[in-house]
Amino acid sequence: MSSLNFINPFGVRDDPGTVVGDFYTDNFERNARPGTVILNLGPQHPSTHGVLRVLAEMDGEYVVRAEPVLGYLHRMHEKMAEVKTPWQFIPNTGRVDYLHPISWNWAYAGAVEQLAGLTVPPRAEYLRVISCELNRISSHLLWWGAFVMDLGGVTPILYAFEERETINDILQIITGSRLTMSYFRFGGVSSDIDARFIKLTKDFIPYLRERLKMYTGLVTDNVILRRRVEGVGPMSVDLCQRYGATGPILRAAGLARDTRRDIPYGVYPKLEFPIPTGPSDDCFGRYMMRLKEIETSLTIIEQALAQLPSGPYMMEKAPKATFKLPKGETYFAVEGARGQVGVHIVSDGGKSPYRIKLRAPGFSNLSLFAEAAKGTLLADALAILGSLDLVIPEVDR
């Protein structure tokens, strides 16, 4: 009873019906074992990447139960899609996931094109691949820095930002922004690449390959990191599939599932690239997986630049801002940096779509945290949380 007193400053709860904390804490506390401490991580905790809140029941240093609480960054993107015209929703897609906005651009533009039956010119398809893969690299680089920072190494994120800023410079030439890009249009992309873009990208590819070798020396082979992540937080393929986790997490567990290969879209079938599966299903496996994916993306960009055809970057008679969706229903999925990004559109032929469902990979990936964190040390639970590559705006949408 004394421990309960410690948790609850308002005294021992006599009537189980009274609410003492907020709704989540109250429900969570009800099933607590005697002698455990309820720890509230977040929503303003530096290692929860934004405003994620995790309720954890602690027995000493061990996590007995953990439960993520969501909704602190809910911005009603799905509702806004029902109010705005299809064109007006494009800038929103860049803001769902600020680290890989171009994949969301693609999922939405692709869904609209599929529903309206628009064909994208080949040059635009290649530009989409190049921009999307560059953006994927920048997303993984930031994750790399942030994950190592979660584990206590503050220096690497500054090195990662050097490359990330170079990618931002490159992407700014075509998208006009360094974050929350909205580059895709229905039936093409908003601008063409120029000689400077091609030169910077071609210089960047060998430069990043050199830097990845440096990353190995600085972080990957580092004994402190190895002991923090090796064997921590194993997630089997079965666990991932039960929660619908996709992307690097599932591939690190050993299942080669990639939307780019399984449900081909764009010009990915014309490009040759491996779908790497991770060395192990623990945090270290997921770490290595993302570094491998950066290399895969570099190969894809090289091929796409070599194959880049000439022609228009926008289809003829492309939809204007007053474009209306035809009646119908469609689902379009692309591979984002965190997993399968999907957009489900239901349209009744009106000015704006009837309903849009955004399938965020981060939401499914976070769901398995409750099960994966059971019985681990608190420090290991935070390593697991970091290895999931969460972007809270995307989880909450």
Added chain:
Amino acid sequence: MLRALWDNVKGIYSLLVGMSITWGFLFSPRKTVHYPRQVVDSEILKSYRGPLELIPDQAGATKCISCQMCVRACPDNCLKVVKSEGGKNPKTWIYDFSLCCLCAACVESCPAGAIRFSHKVYLVTKTREELKLDLLADLKARKSAILGNVPKKSS
């Protein structure tokens, strides 16, 4: 026992490798821009999207025909264009930069090609009201600045 020792030796070696990399970076040139003393490369600013500005025609007047396409396209309702009486040209052209998301919907939907993004990176205001920009006045100011410069250059 030997194995544990060997692991420690390897661990210390990996730390030394990491330290040598960070020491190398300590003596490498600075990558950031010290803002008040230095400014970013103007090549980067070419694609920067600053607040909107009207494109002048050859006489220095606006090309806008007040068709309201940009107002209808805007996702944030940040534009206000009022037609002048008995003419195509706009009477007022108010642009609220505090609401704008810089998505280029207006620029792409303009049939007359009358608007573009400026490259003003260093725009700073003290109040929100100052971010409500009157683009016609801005155009006039730019025109007079150009006209004012011409005699100076010739003299």
